[in-house]
Amino acid sequence: MESVLEAVRRWRRDDTPCALARIVHTRGSAPLPVGAAMAVAASGEIVGGVSGGCVDGTVYELCRQAIDDGRTVLERFDGSDASPLSQGPTCGGTSEVLVQPVDDAGDTLLGRLDEMLRGREPVVLATALTGDHAGAHVLLGADGAEGSLGDDLLDRHIARLATERLGRAGAVTVDTGAPGDPDGLTASHRGRSHAPRVLLHSFAAPTLLIFGAGAFGESLSRVGAMLGYRVVVCDARPALNRPERFPDAHEVVTRWPHEHLDTVPVDETTAICVLTHDHKFDIPLLTAALRGPAGYVGAMGSRRVHAERLELLRAEGLTDRELARLRSPIGLDLGARTAEETALSIAAELVAHRRGGSGAPLAGLEAAIHT
Known part of the structure; x- marks a missing residue:
């Protein structure tokens, strides 16, 4: 939504007429959820989309019409012969789309x-x-x-x-x-x-707390912001924790990780990613994180490091139930090697956790892709 709003603001600043389209209701296997948006300028420029492509062409024409006549329309796409797009959404679902010109108000x-x-x-x-x-x-x-x-x-x-x-x-x-x-x-x-x-x-942007300002944290901050998280990067090492390295982060904090965690609000939508890979940082931080309400707690490290970490956490008094919440090694098995690929694997696990996905290849599943 942010990229769409940014485009609308840019066009309005340049006195370019534009229209906004948003999905307002879905049923069945719709490719995008309610709230997905597309904006169209009188120049023909498009930002965003309201489908996997199957109805975007028709919605584009509706936006151009709204720019011309100033009318707001609510259209239903269901693949029936009576729908504006005769061939219909290929996924078989139904979507309602509101198309409106953007006026001063x-x-x-x-x-x-x-x-x-x-x-x-x-x-x-x-x-x-x-x-x-x-x-x-x-x-x-x-x-x-x-x-x-x-x-x-x-x-x-x-x-x-x-x-x-x-x-x-x-x-x-x-x-x-x-x-x-x-x-x-x-x-x-x-x-x-x-x-x-x-x-x-x-x-309401969920918070992604990234502890560790190395290359992995740098890449994950970019991906996290793209996924709509409010990204906070924290590291006790000022040499690494330079704000210019994290332009997409909402906040960059130089502080011992567990001390910072004690000062921030955490709830079930919060994701905590521990990328410091150093027991002196990880153990006090994970002790606090696993006893708190965060919905996702993951930590970077090899299986050997993970085994050592579990023993140290047990020594701190954590129970098996608390330790079972820890996702380590962090991320999905994508065969990642670079920092960017590793950030993608962590982000994939975050999405799967947030949306209830299995992380398995879709080609091998019979369950619905869109719910």
């Missing part, structure tokens, strides 16, 4: 969203999908809400729903006119139009 809020994402601030973008104000946004962060969906009662209702989702990454479409609506939104819209469907897209 949208530009302001999307620019603010871009800033918050770059700062790794938790934020929810609410977008009306139907109704008189389709395409309107409300942006809610820790400091309050900005924007409007065109109705005060609806804005208050959405602000409450968005607050509940703040800090929880993901996207969901809600029907604000559903029966049993506690705010009476259906009645308030009677005689005008139905209460709209609204997309609530919550952005």
Whole structure:
């Protein structure tokens, strides 16, 4: 999403008209999840995508149309003869895509969203999908809400729903006119139009704590940022821990690793990668990490080093259950040799852990690829 927002901001700064397309609902084997985005400029430039390619061409034309006529449209792609793309998504799933021109109001809020994402601030973008104000946004962060969906009662209702989702990454479409609506939104819209469907897209970057400022940490910081993590690099050695080596890191800290870990918030979305490969750093750090709530704890080292490390950790009083949480040697078996390849193998394990994947080759599996 960040690259798409960056492109929108650049085009708007250059007075180039543009449109934004986002997946707002999926069913079945859709190639990309809700929230995936594509932006198109009047010049024809494209950034991002909303499919594996099967509907991007049609969405591109819808974006060009939105730039020309200024209208917001919600299109459903399901492969039926009635869908805009007659051949349909080749994966067999269904996707709904909202296409809207970016006007001044949208530009302001999307620019603010871009800033918050770059700062790794938790934020929810609410977008009306139907109704008189389709395409309107409300942006809610820790400091309050900005924007409007065109109705005060609806804005208050959405602000409450968005607050509940703040800090929880993901996207969901809600029907604000559903029966049993506690705010009476259906009645308030009677005689005008139905209460709209609204997309609530919550952005909350998980934290990747990289301990070890060597070549492996340098490569992993780049990949981690690309995957949407808030990357923090920590090392006690100032000669290695130079910020210019880690331009994609949100923070670079020179401190003993276990001391820094004691000062930062950690939850089940946090990933801790111990790349220092030195017992004097690793043992106090892993002792604290394995007793904490981090969802992923991995450590670099050979199998011999891992065996030595386990004995030292047992001497610190860690239980077999705590030690079972340690992923070491870190990463998936890709046959990696270089620092970049090793970072890729670690990142692959992070994705598999975060998304519940097996790490096995897809060619040998019968399970669904997209869920």
